[in-house]
Amino acid sequence: MTTILVTGGAGYIGSHACKVLAAAGYTPVTYDNLDTGWRDSVKFGPFEQGDLLDRDRLDQVFAAYRPAAVMHFAALSQVGESMTEPGKYWRNNVCGSLSLFEAAIHAGCLDVVFSSTCATYGEQDGVVLDEDSAQQPLNSYAASKRAIEDMLDNFGASHGLRSVIFRYFNVAGADPEGEIGEFHQPETHLVPLMLDAIDGKRDALTIFGTDYDTPDGTCIRDYVHVMDLVDAHVLGVKWLEDGRGSRVFNLGTGTGFSVREVVDKSGSVTNREVPILEGARRPGDATALVSGSQRAMTELGWRPTRSTLETMIADAWRWHQNTSGHYSA
Numbered sequence: 001m002t003t004i005l006v007t008g009g010a011g012y013i014g015s016h017a018c019k020v021l022a023a024a025g026y027t028p029v030t031y032d033n034l035d036t037g038w039r040d041s042v043k044f045g046p047f048e049q050g051d052l053l054d055r056d057r058l059d060q061v062f063a064a065y066r067p068a069a070v071m072h073f074a075a076l077s078q079v080g081e082s083m084t085e086p087g088k089y090w091r092n093n094v095c096g097s098l099s100l101f102e103a104a105i106h107a108g109c110l111d112v113v114f115s116s117t118c119a120t121y122g123e124q125d126g127v128v129l130d131e132d133s134a135q136q137p138l139n140s141y142a143a144s145k146r147a148i149e150d151m152l153d154n155f156g157a158s159h160g161l162r163s164v165i166f167r168y169f170n171v172a173g174a175d176p177e178g179e180i181g182e183f184h185q186p187e188t189h190l191v192p193l194m195l196d197a198i199d200g201k202r203d204a205l206t207i208f209g210t211d212y213d214t215p216d217g218t219c220i221r222d223y224v225h226v227m228d229l230v231d232a233h234v235l236g237v238k239w240l241e242d243g244r245g246s247r248v249f250n251l252g253t254g255t256g257f258s259v260r261e262v263v264d265k266s267g268s269v270t271n272r273e274v275p276i277l278e279g280a281r282r283p284g285d286a287t288a289l290v291s292g293s294q295r296a297m298t299e300l301g302w303r304p305t306r307s308t309l310e311t312m313i314a315d316a317w318r319w320h321q322n323t324s325g326h327y328s329a
């Protein structure tokens, strides 16, 4: 069986990637320092605890498993924190990726699937963002992801590293079988915060800004179901296996939903009231971020099938109810 090294495999998206990789016949080896990941979410392959900055540990793991490719999810990802502690983001994300790519090249593993973000596009209101849109990161998190994209490009030219870079829009939902789900500590994302408000774990969901220039005044985002997102990653591995070379793909559906639409749909899916407060804008939030995702569909053959608001919220709610929304370790 082909082995894939999954950095951040104990995180939200990485754990879902391990599930679909295993289902597709790969062996996913999770490499994670458990700073923000959960040991309980590693269920579909071996676990190796380690830090990206620990080159010796990485060398050991590459030597032990001889992976055919790396899926690189491990990163710090809180925009607010990245603005107060940029050094943490440059060290962990950028230096960590440098250490990982050098270890991969040293081991002769030249295929990388990398998690990047639509936040690298910055604020470009009213524009549907495609892969050729200008990148203007507005915060240190996005700047760190943009720097890693550049690193992959440079290492491709000089060392033959091949990469599929995915720029994610907003990821939501959970494994429909309820084995794994979304849990961050601290939590900053809309859907899990709302589910906590719905079942009384927090008093209310605060809507960050109701005076945006959108039809209902709240921000618009392009939400994609985590299972659809990780399906694209398996296609990304196959793309590299087929020798199709380095490529960047947006992952979103091209349809935007406002915060109020997400709130209303959560009320109807869960059949509960959503306690909300209307608050101030959150610094750094763009008005609308919507993906042009034609490339992933036409070139990779990606077909999102679960990315309706209804399904994303229903799947997230199922896991939330099964587990009360968290892992214990």
Ligand code: UDP
Residues within 6 Å of the ligand: 170, 188, 189, 190, 191, 193, 205, 206, 207, 208, 209, 219, 220, 221, 259, 282, 285
């Ligand atoms: N949001 C909100 N209240 C919250 C968390 C998020 O109104 O408690 C809004 C946020 O302003 C954005 C959308 O929900 O418009 C999605 O935010 P999230 O943090 O989930 O993802 P982001 O778009 O920042 O990647």
